[in-house]
Amino acid sequence: MEFKGHAHKFGDDINTDYIISGKYKFKTLDMNELAKHVMEDLDQDFYSKITAGDFLVAGRNFGCGSSREQAPLAIKYAGLSAVLAKSFARIFYRNAINTGLPVVECDTDQIEPGDELTVDLAAGVIHNMTRGITIAVKPLPPVMLQILNDGGLAAHFRKYGEFKLDQEENDGL
Amino acid sequence: MGQTIIEKILSNKSGKKVGTGDIVVAAVDFVMGQDGTSPLAINAYRAMEGQKLFDPSRVALVIDHSSPSPLEGVSNLHTLMRDFSRETGCKMYDIGDGVCHQLMLESGNIGPGSLVVGADSHTCTYGALNAFSTGVGSTDLAGALISGKMWFKVPETIKFVCHGTLPSGVYSKDLILFLIGQVTADGATYLSAEYTGEAIGALSIEARFTISNMAIEMGAKAGLMEADEKTFDWVKRYGGSGFTAVSADPDAVYAKVLEYDVSGLEPQLAKPHRVDNVAPLSELAGRPIQEAVIGTCTNGRLEDLRIAAGMLKGRRVSPDVRFIIAPASRDIYVQAMREGVLETLVLAGGAVVTPGCGPCVGTHNGVPSDGETVISTANRNFKGRMGNRNAEIYLASPATVVASAITGQITDPREFVSR
Numbered sequence: 001m002e003f004k005g006h007a008h009k010f011g012d013d014i015n016t017d018y019i020i021s022g023k024y025k026f027k028t029l030d031m032n033e034l035a036k037h038v039m040e041d042l043d044q045d046f047y048s049k050i051t052a053g054d055f056l057v058a059g060r061n062f063g064c065g066s067s068r069e070q071a072p073l074a075i076k077y078a079g080l081s082a083v084l085a086k087s088f089a090r091i092f093y094r095n096a097i098n099t100g101l102p103v104v105e106c107d108t109d110q111i112e113p114g115d116e117l118t119v120d121l122a123a124g125v126i127h128n129m130t131r132g133i134t135i136a137v138k139p140l141p142p143v144m145l146q147i148l149n150d151g152g153l154a155a156h157f158r159k160y161g162e163f164k165l166d167q168e169e170n171d172g173l
Numbered sequence: 174m175g176q177t178i179i180e181k182i183l184s185n186k187s188g189k190k191v192g193t194g195d196i197v198v199a200a201v202d203f204v205m206g207q208d209g210t211s212p213l214a215i216n217a218y219r220a221m222e223g224q225k226l227f228d229p230s231r232v233a234l235v236i237d238h239s240s241p242s243p244l245e246g247v248s249n250l251h252t253l254m255r256d257f258s259r260e261t262g263c264k265m266y267d268i269g270d271g272v273c274h275q276l277m278l279e280s281g282n283i284g285p286g287s288l289v290v291g292a293d294s295h296t297c298t299y300g301a302l303n304a305f306s307t308g309v310g311s312t313d314l315a316g317a318l319i320s321g322k323m324w325f326k327v328p329e330t331i332k333f334v335c336h337g338t339l340p341s342g343v344y345s346k347d348l349i350l351f352l353i354g355q356v357t358a359d360g361a362t363y364l365s366a367e368y369t370g371e372a373i374g375a376l377s378i379e380a381r382f383t384i385s386n387m388a389i390e391m392g393a394k395a396g397l398m399e400a401d402e403k404t405f406d407w408v409k410r411y412g413g414s415g416f417t418a419v420s421a422d423p424d425a426v427y428a429k430v431l432e433y434d435v436s437g438l439e440p441q442l443a444k445p446h447r448v449d450n451v452a453p454l455s456e457l458a459g460r461p462i463q464e465a466v467i468g469t470c471t472n473g474r475l476e477d478l479r480i481a482a483g484m485l486k487g488r489r490v491s492p493d494v495r496f497i498i499a500p501a502s503r504d505i506y507v508q509a510m511r512e513g514v515l516e517t518l519v520l521a522g523g524a525v526v527t528p529g530c531g532p533c534v535g536t537h538n539g540v541p542s543d544g545e546t547v548i549s550t551a552n553r554n555f556k557g558r559m560g561n562r563n564a565e566i567y568l569a570s571p572a573t574v575v576a577s578a579i580t581g582q583i584t585d586p587r588e589f590v591s592r
């Protein structure tokens with residue numbers, strides 16, 4: 001999977017209320033509708049600034065707060081191709097993988113707002129075209145990779161009917 | 174090598190001895206979803222081609238976040254949940270029953286050694302009952318509904334040892350706010366927390382719930398405590414039995430051990446817009462507030478309402494303050510009614526709303542206006558959390574909230590409380 005787009009940059013501790021406010025998430029399961037309000041409390045016009053394929057770039061602890069799966073879904077349906085952050089909160093991280101939103105742990109200090117990036121998930125590398133630099137990616141834990149490769153957790157369950165996670169591959173995590 | 178509480182519970186539930194870093198698929202004892210997360214979980218259950226629940230008697234859905242429904246969209250999602258419960262035979266808690274976490278604590282289904290997953294981040298609350306309980310998303314929840322299992326990475330543990338005695342007018346909420354301020358919002362990410370020491374042992378079980386509830390605000394996967402007589406009394410009161418306490422081994426290995434003496438602690442507040450933006454009350458006293466909220470899964474219990482009523486007997490809240498009370502469950506509501514606690518609060522100028530989440534998450538029931546300041550007993554004060562990004566939220570103990578409601582500005586409760 002290779003993605004190309006521009007960076008939209010935010011700071012540390014972006015919580016799930018900022019990603020999609022509680023007042024919207026209860027109303028509907030229409031993710032296209034929710035997507036219009038993504039990051040609205042931090043930047044009211046954010047949705048209109050997104051070009052399909054762009055990246056959401058942030059600092060530490062991205063996705064902290066509630067367990068709402070509407071958060072990764074709103075990001076995905078807004079047309080963003082991946083989230084790049086220094087670290088992620090654990091429930092958000094699981095939800096993103098389960099719903100097929102790529103989440104990439106890397107040093108985002110090397111990315112400025114508007115930078116043009118290509119993200120190669122298979123090779124585990126980011127090219128910052130604007131700055132002419134390469135940024136290393138922390139590899140996904142094998143168990144996460146397995147779920148992502150199966151096409152998300154729902155597809156995993158359609159295939160196996162349960163959590164079928166290869167212990168051997170996961171040893172040494 | 175010795176084990177921590179979470180290592181032991183995950184060993185018991187996966188049928189083999191596990192340690193930090195292992196990936197385990199473990200059997201869950203109970204699965205819970207609320208109205209903000211269950212509709213997506215039902216979608217995921219269908220996408221997984223789920224045929225039936227692993228055990229309907231171990232599954233509960235709760236309508237608490239937008240309860241009663243303020244909008245037709247919400248009503249339709251609620252109906253989706255009711256239909257699913259009828260189809261699958263799981264337990265359904267409907268409007269007026271209370272906040273999902275309080276209902277789980279009062280269900281008798283959860284006790285020492287249990288493993289619970291809930292599609293709500295504050296599921297960690299049951300750690301105070303010596304259970305490993307944690308928040309998951311809707312798709313993970315659907316997997317648990319079908320299989321009765323969940324995968325986990327066995328986390329390292331950070332141990333908080335709290336020595337001394339909390340001073341009068343200072344509560345478990347002040348203590349957990351202080352600890353979050355110390356370790357920050359991601360200080361325990363990917364870790365389990367254990368809270369121990371004589372200051373924790375001295376707390377009532379209700380006061381302990383407040384601490385475990387906010388473990389997620391430091392990023393933790395769980396907020397565990399040891400079981401004692403108070404733990405078993407609580408479980409027994411709600412008809413639970415057959416639980417065995419799980420203690421950490423003396424030679425268990427911790428990522429970090431942090432020790433504090435709480436004897437000199439003063440009331441603490443989380444300032445806008447972060448839970449780890451914590452300051453002692455003395456730095457904030459005098460700031461005007463327009464709305465005061467007692468309730469939520471953090472501090473909407475009988476003990477909290479009693480503290481509020483004790484301070485408000487014969488007093489009224491400031492005419493410039495809207496005072497909102499949301500009992501955490503129907504049981505608490507009825508008890509508070511019988512004891513005259515609600516009467517005192519209402520006569521003091523309070524507005525009691527339906528047992529449930531109340532105004533906590535900004536769906537209804539007390540959305541602040543632009544430029545207003547709210548003081549609340551909740552666990553989150555993010556910008557926009559209560560439905561208006563142009564309002565500010567301070568988090569505090571019920572006593573601090575009530576003292577501030579009386580004067581109309583952030584006020585030290587020790588001016589009103591004598592314990």
Ligand code: SF4
Nearest residue numbers: 272469470530533534
């Ligand atoms: S009371 Fe607030 S924090 Fe607790 S479950 Fe409800 S919305 Fe979440």
